[in-house]
Amino acid sequence: MGILSVQDVNKSFGGLKALSHVNLDVEEGTVHAIIGPNGAGKSTLLNCFVGRLEPDSGSVTFADRSLLGIRPYEINQIGIARVFQTPEIFADLTLIDNVMIPAFAKRDGDFKVNMWRSVANEKGVRGKAMAMLEDVGLDKKAEQIAGQLSRGDKRRLELAMCLVQEPKLLLLDEPTAGMARADTNNTIDLLKLISKRGITMVVIEHDMHVVFSLADRISVLAQGTVIVEDVPEKIKGNPKVQEAYLGGAHL
Amino acid sequence: MVETFKKYSDAILMLVFIAAVLAGPVILEPVGAGYPDLLQKFAIYGIFALGFNILLGLTGYLSFGHAAFLGVGSYTTVWAFKLLSMNPLPALVFSVLTAGLFSLLIGWISLRRTGIYFSILTLAFAQMCYNLAYSVLTPITNGETGLQLSQSDPRILDTAFGRDYGAVLPSSDLFGIEMTGYPGFYFCGVLLIICFYIALRIFRSPFGLMLQGVKSNQNRMNYTGLNTRPYALAAFVISGMYAGLAGGLLAVTDPLAGAERMQWTASGEVVLMTILGGAGTLLGPVIGAGVIKYAENIFSAFNEGTLLSAFSFLPETLQHIAVSVTGLFVGEGWHLTLGVLFMVIVIFLPGGLMEGVNRIINLFRRSTGGGGEGSAQAAPQPAE
Numbered sequence: 001m002g003i004l005s006v007q008d009v010n011k012s013f014g015g016l017k018a019l020s021h022v023n024l025d026v027e028e029g030t031v032h033a034i035i036g037p038n039g040a041g042k043s044t045l046l047n048c049f050v051g052r053l054e055p056d057s058g059s060v061t062f063a064d065r066s067l068l069g070i071r072p073y074e075i076n077q078i079g080i081a082r083v084f085q086t087p088e089i090f091a092d093l094t095l096i097d098n099v100m101i102p103a104f105a106k107r108d109g110d111f112k113v114n115m116w117r118s119v120a121n122e123k124g125v126r127g128k129a130m131a132m133l134e135d136v137g138l139d140k141k142a143e144q145i146a147g148q149l150s151r152g153d154k155r156r157l158e159l160a161m162c163l164v165q166e167p168k169l170l171l172l173d174e175p176t177a178g179m180a181r182a183d184t185n186n187t188i189d190l191l192k193l194i195s196k197r198g199i200t201m202v203v204i205e206h207d208m209h210v211v212f213s214l215a216d217r218i219s220v221l222a223q224g225t226v227i228v229e230d231v232p233e234k235i236k237g238n239p240k241v242q243e244a245y246l247g248g249a250h251l
Numbered sequence: 252m253v254e255t256f257k258k259y260s261d262a263i264l265m266l267v268f269i270a271a272v273l274a275g276p277v278i279l280e281p282v283g284a285g286y287p288d289l290l291q292k293f294a295i296y297g298i299f300a301l302g303f304n305i306l307l308g309l310t311g312y313l314s315f316g317h318a319a320f321l322g323v324g325s326y327t328t329v330w331a332f333k334l335l336s337m338n339p340l341p342a343l344v345f346s347v348l349t350a351g352l353f354s355l356l357i358g359w360i361s362l363r364r365t366g367i368y369f370s371i372l373t374l375a376f377a378q379m380c381y382n383l384a385y386s387v388l389t390p391i392t393n394g395e396t397g398l399q400l401s402q403s404d405p406r407i408l409d410t411a412f413g414r415d416y417g418a419v420l421p422s423s424d425l426f427g428i429e430m431t432g433y434p435g436f437y438f439c440g441v442l443l444i445i446c447f448y449i450a451l452r453i454f455r456s457p458f459g460l461m462l463q464g465v466k467s468n469q470n471r472m473n474y475t476g477l478n479t480r481p482y483a484l485a486a487f488v489i490s491g492m493y494a495g496l497a498g499g500l501l502a503v504t505d506p507l508a509g510a511e512r513m514q515w516t517a518s519g520e521v522v523l524m525t526i527l528g529g530a531g532t533l534l535g536p537v538i539g540a541g542v543i544k545y546a547e548n549i550f551s552a553f554n555e556g557t558l559l560s561a562f563s564f565l566p567e568t569l570q571h572i573a574v575s576v577t578g579l580f581v582g583e584g585w586h587l588t589l590g591v592l593f594m595v596i597v598i599f600l601p602g603g604l605m606e607g608v609n610r611i612i613n614l615f616r617r618s619t620g621g622g623g624e625g626s627a628q629a630a631p632q633p634a635e
Contacts, residue, residue, distance in 0.1 A: 076476030
């Protein structure tokens with residue numbers, strides 16, 4: 001059994017069945033991509049991993065620990081970090097502060113009244129945050145306000161914020177959406193580097209170029225169910241996958 | 252050189268602040284504010300606004316109920332005077348603790364919601380406190396009349412140490428120094444300095460950074476493994492304790508506590524002070540408190556007589572028109588002036604007076620240090 005294991009997960013919104021009998025097994029140290037047409041339930045599934053949504057039935061476990069019924073910050077504290085579709089950053093703080101907050105969260109836990117120390121004297125945390133910014137190529141902008149960054153830079157910053165926590169599992173929701181090709185390729189290289197460090201990744205992505213250059217395994221989601229799960233080479237030619245992407249469109 | 256300046260900038264800020272407070276009577280003399288009663292108010296409301304800013308400026312929660320803690324502080328101090336001693340120190344300790352307890356309770360409930368719902372909840376709680384103090388809790392608060400000292404109060408500690416105030420109504424004193432006039436101001440001033448130092452430490456600490464995170468993006472905080480509720484509650488309680496101290500000091504300088512201190516107008520006033528001065532800046536709220544208390548003092552003192560003489564150069568009909576128009580903005584109606592001032596600030600200087608100060612400093616820098624490329628591309632610093 002993999003590090004992240006999803007078994008028979010169901011979720012309905014009113015009459016709409018968003019997920020039905022979803023199974024997923026992510027091996028430690030691999031990159032697992034979830035693809036599928038719009039409305040297939042990809043984001044719903046991701047939200048079930050991080051405590052934002054509660055499945056109607058089924059189980060989600062991470063390293064043999066159930067992720068159901070616990071809050072997002074607790075899930076993060078056990079080693080799962082998440083990158084959002086639209087970058088969630090601290091827009092009115094500097095880049096270095098943006099990265100130091102997660103670094104403090106990793107060191108001090110979910111709540112600590114650390115009132116008498118000065119951030120300026122926290123050399124260790126600051127150094128770590130700075131090194132992380134360097135890794136994503138934002139160290140020159142460390143004192144800038146994060147809200148002024150370009151969209152691509154915001155994504156890189158968010159990635160740095162997740163990575164500084166040294167997560168065991170990184171969830172990425174369309175990490176290259178709305179990026180120019182050059183930026184996309186940079187991000188792919190960056191993600192490959194991260195993967196080499198042994199961090200397990202689950203990626204939701206529309207861009208097949210990204211998926212096929214990154215993923216070790218791919219699950220194809222259509223209408224709330226996993227229709228195929230396989231290695232990338234076998235996904236490409238799979239008729240079921242092609243039907244899912246073109247299905248319903250009577251040409 | 253810039254680096255060394257940065258390193259010591261907080262120490263410099265602190266020293267300038269201490270000097271400004273201690274020299275307050277001299278500095279404010281030319282504008283006619285150099286007398287102790289008003290200076291005491293500056294210091295006390297400065298403390299109130301400093302604490303409020305930790306909640307509004309740093310954490311981003313707008314409370315409309317902090318006057319409740321001010322009132323609780325006042326009542327506690329008067330009770331401590333009555334029961335224990337006329338020494339302000341135990342009274343203030345109790346005020347801070349009681350206000351802390353109240354804010355823990357009210358904050359714990361109100362912080363279940365954010366945004367406007369949080370504001371409404373705090374407002375409701377404060378109005379509840381006000382009404383309770385005004386009517387139901389009369390045995391504790393003495394209702395409409397307000398809680399006062401009396402000669403027959405037990406004052407256990409004072410009696411134990413053989414202090415007898417005789418037949419006169421006692422006034423608060425710190426080991427023999429009466430807490431009125433300049434000694435009263437310096438007592439409040441020293442506490443203001445201590446409170447400013449604590450606020451400075453909070454601003455610069457990892458805890459303060461977390462509070463800024465709560466203000467900036469709660470969603471990201473949650474997905475970063477941080478529990479935002481206790482952070483917001485801690486900020487709420489700290490600001491409540493500051494308010495309790497301010498309320499206690501109001502009763503130290505004038506040993507009387509009335510329910511009207513808890514009314515929503517008082518809560519609104521501290522919001523105005525903080526925003527006027529610059530929410531989220533260190534000095535702003537203190538300056539805002541000073542400006543508002545000064546304006547209150549000046550404008551509420553005007554009456555029709557002074558206006559008539561001010562416009563005496565005009566023909567009689569014009570004089571009367573001018574007097575009746577300006578009369579709306581002074582005396583009892585000085586709140587109208589405050590409203591106009593507030594609107595002007597919020598529209599033209601959304602960051603408060605401190606933003607204005609920073610703009611002037613930047614203009615000055617640009618015109619003098621034009622040659623330095625470093626200053627031109629320096630990232631905008633958050634206001635101090």
